[in-house]
Amino acid sequence: MNLQKVTDAGKLFFISESAMTFAATMTIVSLMTPAARVMTRAAGVFSFFIMKGMVKNMIMDKTARRGNGVVVFIGGAAGGLARYGLNWVIGDTSGFLGTMAENLVGSFLLAWLTAYAVDSDWPDRLVLGLGTGVLGGFTTFSTLMLATVSHLGRAPLQTLGFLLVNLVGGLVLAVTGYAWGFRGTTRREGAR
Amino acid sequence: MIWLMIGVGAGTGALCRYAVTMAGKRWWPERPIATMLINIAGAFAAGLVSGWAPLPVLARSLLLVGVCGGFTTFSTFAVDMAILLRNRRWSWTVVYAASSMVFGLLAAWLGLLLTA
Structure with a gap:
């Protein structure tokens, strides 16, 4: 296995998907509870970092491969x-x-x-x-x-x-x- | 139903982990900092979910067993330690193991404390 290939291989669409899913889950969950502020803030900080990496990676590697995300999910x-x-x-x-x-x-x-x-x-x-x-x-x-x-x-x-x-x-x-x-x-x- | 919840949750969790690991490889090449942050953040989230009593059982399974x-x-974590040892990075190995454990425990405790 070529490690470099995996490292640089398509990083993108699935990152946005997972970040959205995670942020959405956390937001919905946090709206239903008194601990809302803590949860929302944590989700916000978390998705900020994901988004940052996403944008960076998108610029650096445009040949995104959705398949990797599907494989990891399954x-x-x-x-x-x-x-x-x-x-x-x-x-x-x-x-x-x-x-x-x-x-x-x-x-x-x-x-x-x-x-x-x-x-x-x-x-x-x-x-x-x-x-x-x-x-x-x-x-x-x-x-x-x-x-x-x-x-x-x-x-x-x-x-x-x-x-x-x-x-x-x-x-x-x-x-x-x-x-x-x-x-x-x-x-x-x-x-x- | 609970199996579906856990499958979807674990898949989502793994996808998030992969995304963070990928970003971590760019930000901190050769250093397993991303895995450490993932584990600490996950421990904190697990503490939050676990201590939060009014959560329905199904949602708890989805978030705790599944996503976290x-x-x-x-x-x-174990393989990272083995690789660090193999590369003779003794101090990194100790720092990595100790901080993952200590901050992980603190994070889980803090999560429990916040929702309890």
């Missing part, structure tokens, strides 16, 4: 559903066990994919959909933070241990996945 |  939806499905199967309301499993597995797979795809002949969009889409949507940082904050008062040691397992385990698995991915590439080249 | 879950990512 991948993200699949990843999110898989995450919800796993939590549902595990039946753990606190979110500790499911989140940990998802984050550890996802870290390993994304590291492997990142390393493997650099030299492989996998299509760029497939790698984008699987990596940024599916694996990015499958793992979650917000639930991890939320679970940690909401349980810190009740069981501080266990909660910190959980956080540490996520952090250290994720890092170790990412390093392992990276090494495995590169070994895969070397083997492929050897076979050629 | 799809927007934030742990796998990219």
